[in-house]
Amino acid sequence: MTYFRKRIDMKIAICLRRVPDTTAKIVIGPSGVAIDEAGVKFVPNPYDEYALEAGLALVGAAGAGETVVVGFAGDSVQETLRTALAMGVDRAVHLQGTPTADGLANARVLADHLRDGGYDLILFGKLAVDDYGQQTGVMVAELLGLPCATAISSLSVDGGVATVTREVEGGVENATCALPAVLTCDKGLNTPRLPSLKGIMAAKKKPLDIVPVTVGESRVTVVSLAMPPERAAGRMLGEGAAAVPALITALTTEAKVL
Amino acid sequence: MANILCVLEQRGGTLRKGSAELLTAARQLADQGGGTVDALVCAAGDVAGLDTLGAAGADRVLTATHAGFAHYAPEGIVATVHSIAAGYGAVLVSATATGKDLAPRLAAALGAPCGMDVTAVSASGDAIRVVRPVYAGKAIQTLDLSGVAVVAVRPSAYTAVAAGKAGAMEAVTVPAFTQRLNVSGISTPEKATLDVAEARVVVAGGRGLGDPQHFGLLEELAAAFGGEAAVGASRAVVDAGWIEHGAQVGQTGKTVAPDLYFAIGVSGAIQHLAGMRTARTIVAINRDKDAPIFKVADFGIVGDLFEVVPALTAAVKAAKGQ
Ligand SMILES: Cc1cc2nc3c(=O)[nH]c(=O)nc-3n(C[C@H](O)[C@H](O)[C@H](O)COP(=O)(O)OP(=O)(O)OC[C@H]3O[C@@H](n4cnc5c(N)ncnc54)[C@H](O)[C@@H]3O)c2cc1C
Numbered sequence: 001m002t003y004f005r006k007r008i009d010m011k012i013a014i015c016l017r018r019v020p021d022t023t024a025k026i027v028i029g030p031s032g033v034a035i036d037e038a039g040v041k042f043v044p045n046p047y048d049e050y051a052l053e054a055g056l057a058l059v060g061a062a063g064a065g066e067t068v069v070v071g072f073a074g075d076s077v078q079e080t081l082r083t084a085l086a087m088g089v090d091r092a093v094h095l096q097g098t099p100t101a102d103g104l105a106n107a108r109v110l111a112d113h114l115r116d117g118g119y120d121l122i123l124f125g126k127l128a129v130d131d132y133g134q135q136t137g138v139m140v141a142e143l144l145g146l147p148c149a150t151a152i153s154s155l156s157v158d159g160g161v162a163t164v165t166r167e168v169e170g171g172v173e174n175a176t177c178a179l180p181a182v183l184t185c186d187k188g189l190n191t192p193r194l195p196s197l198k199g200i201m202a203a204k205k206k207p208l209d210i211v212p213v214t215v216g217e218s219r220v221t222v223v224s225l226a227m228p229p230e231r232a233a234g235r236m237l238g239e240g241a242a243a244v245p246a247l248i249t250a251l252t253t254e255a256k257v258l
Numbered sequence: 259m260a261n262i263l264c265v266l267e268q269r270g271g272t273l274r275k276g277s278a279e280l281l282t283a284a285r286q287l288a289d290q291g292g293g294t295v296d297a298l299v300c301a302a303g304d305v306a307g308l309d310t311l312g313a314a315g316a317d318r319v320l321t322a323t324h325a326g327f328a329h330y331a332p333e334g335i336v337a338t339v340h341s342i343a344a345g346y347g348a349v350l351v352s353a354t355a356t357g358k359d360l361a362p363r364l365a366a367a368l369g370a371p372c373g374m375d376v377t378a379v380s381a382s383g384d385a386i387r388v389v390r391p392v393y394a395g396k397a398i399q400t401l402d403l404s405g406v407a408v409v410a411v412r413p414s415a416y417t418a419v420a421a422g423k424a425g426a427m428e429a430v431t432v433p434a435f436t437q438r439l440n441v442s443g444i445s446t447p448e449k450a451t452l453d454v455a456e457a458r459v460v461v462a463g464g465r466g467l468g469d470p471q472h473f474g475l476l477e478e479l480a481a482a483f484g485g486e487a488a489v490g491a492s493r494a495v496v497d498a499g500w501i502e503h504g505a506q507v508g509q510t511g512k513t514v515a516p517d518l519y520f521a522i523g524v525s526g527a528i529q530h531l532a533g534m535r536t537a538r539t540i541v542a543i544n545r546d547k548d549a550p551i552f553k554v555a556d557f558g559i560v561g562d563l564f565e566v567v568p569a570l571t572a573a574v575k576a577a578k579g580q
């Protein structure tokens with residue numbers, strides 16, 4: 001007996017970026033416009049892991065389809081792309097080149113590659129935790145003329161329509177859009193899977209295509225990167241409830257916030 | 259410096275908090291080169307408070323009225339801005355959840371560079387110079403954006419300054435647009451609580467509370483501030499399910515910059531600090547005198563929160579004359 005289940009072919013691209021581990025100590029490099037990468041551990045951008053998990057889960061639920069991970073960066077991103085393959089992504093594309101500080105110029109590179117890919121969904125992280133650009137996914141959507149929902153914290157896909165929620169000040173915004181669409185993923189969307197040992201072995205045999213690309217003119221110049229100003233050393237007011245009156249005085253007369 | 263366009267946000271006919279602050283940022287930028295500031299408000303009908311925008315710094319208030327603006331309709335706003343964009347050197351929005359969604363759309367439509375979550379914006383020759391926290395607040399980046407720039411300014415970065423401009427009202431036409439994202443509305447939580455990102459005072463708790471029930475202590479302290487305070491939390495307690503996601507402060511939660519931030523039973527992990535280190539005044543209450551939170555706190559009390567917090571709540575009530 002064969003059991004027939006309706007299979008919906010889903011093709012999903014996930015754009016991935018490598019970033020310093022969030023616990024890494026940040027040291028400004030000699031250029032004064034970028035960090036010193038020596039000794040810094042790089043990981044897949046945490047928000048991209050939500051995108052990866054969403055893509056893998058949707059294709060898994062559809063029963064048929066393909067997940068493709070795309071990274072526009074220097075060669076070091078290949079290790080990050082392999083991590084995605086080890087999580088279960090089918091194939092990887094390395095858009096080999098050097099991204100600029102101009103998010104729009106970078107988004108054009110990604111959009112040009114994704115345009116004719118026939119994707120039902122193109123997924124991004126809400127933001128990359130290095131430069132906090134918070135723009136790439138939205139710009140790709142605009143460049144491709146696709147619907148876009150940002151910073152989604154829940155998603156269901158049914159009958160060619162994506163239903164999402166996103167956190168806004170004071171509540172949760174509800175929205176829908178037709179596929180194909182671009183979504184950027186926030187925390188809370190899912191719990192990303194970890195690469196399994198089997199997955200890591202399998203990843204070695206999965207295709208990783210290298211496509212050299214050139215990026216257009218950047219209209220953004222990094223003037224400087226600096227450490228944030230130190231907060232002035234605080235004051236210990238004492239121990240236990242006995243210190244409360246001193247705190248009230250400090251908040252009233254010094255900080256003037258009461 | 260050319261003229262500045264501010265795209266203001268409204269919800270249900272009420273301008274969002276932060277509109278005056280955004281106009282102040284725009285005014286300072288425009289005044290560097292004798293430019294003007296226009297405020298664009300896209301809404302489905304009348305919006306309260308438009309007559310205050312002149313005093314907040316707007317030379318003109320442009321109203322774009324369309325039934326499609328009953329909910330956030332990014333394509334309509336983008337089409338409207340695009341149709342009037344000629345002559346502006348920069349487009350400013352507030353870096354709220356909506357503003358962060360809108361800014362890159364505007365940038366892509368205008369072919370402009372985009373500066374997100376900016377804490378300071380100024381003119382630098384022909385470019386727009388923006389300053390913004392990166393690496394979870396562990397570093398500060400300064401960028402020059404050339405050509406027309408789209409800038410999303412952190413709502414808490416500027417303090418509103420009265421400017422006394424005309425605020426002349428003018429209607430603009432909303433061009434035809436294709437709606438691709440269909441927003442059906444905003445569900446608010448049953449308990450109408452203040453959002454941590456908008457509150458003047460944040461009372462944040464961590465694992466030191468020991469039990470979800472003990473958040474009651476923090477709610478009482480928050481209540482003593484009479485509707486100005488919200489309860490926040492560390493990720494440890496959010497992940498443990500003690501409190502909803504929306505309350506999380508930090509790198510993977512919300513970034514807050516209230517006037518007063520209480521960190522209670524919170525150790526002060528770097529990812530937590532990323533979300534609150536720009537608060538004006540930070541108070542830490544922790545029984546471990548070596549907790550890292552004391553390094554960023556303006557005022558610290560070492561002690562058991564179960565003893566200190568009730569005493570503090572009583573003292574705040576007394577100070578506020580309750
Ligand atoms: C990628 C990533 C992202 C993260 N993002 C965030 C984020 O956005 N926000 C965030 O907060 N964390 C985040 N974290 C987690 C962060 O690293 C810490 O684990 C977390 O902030 C710790 O929460 P806590 O301070 O409540 O708990 P703990 O570190 O366990 O601290 C509890 C504190 O309570 C004190 N205490 C205990 N009992 C009492 C008492 N009776 N009275 C007074 N004090 C008491 C203790 O001395 C201790 O200092 C992230 C981590 C990672 C890896």
Ligand SMILES: Nc1ncnc2c1ncn2[C@@H]1O[C@H](COP(=O)(O)O)[C@@H](O)[C@H]1O
Binds near residue numbers: 106
């Ligand atoms: N160079 C890149 N290659 C692939 N994806 C990228 C790149 N830059 C940004 N992204 C994606 O866009 C998201 C937002 O990045 P950003 O706009 O830089 O904050 C990231 O989480 C990635 O999903």
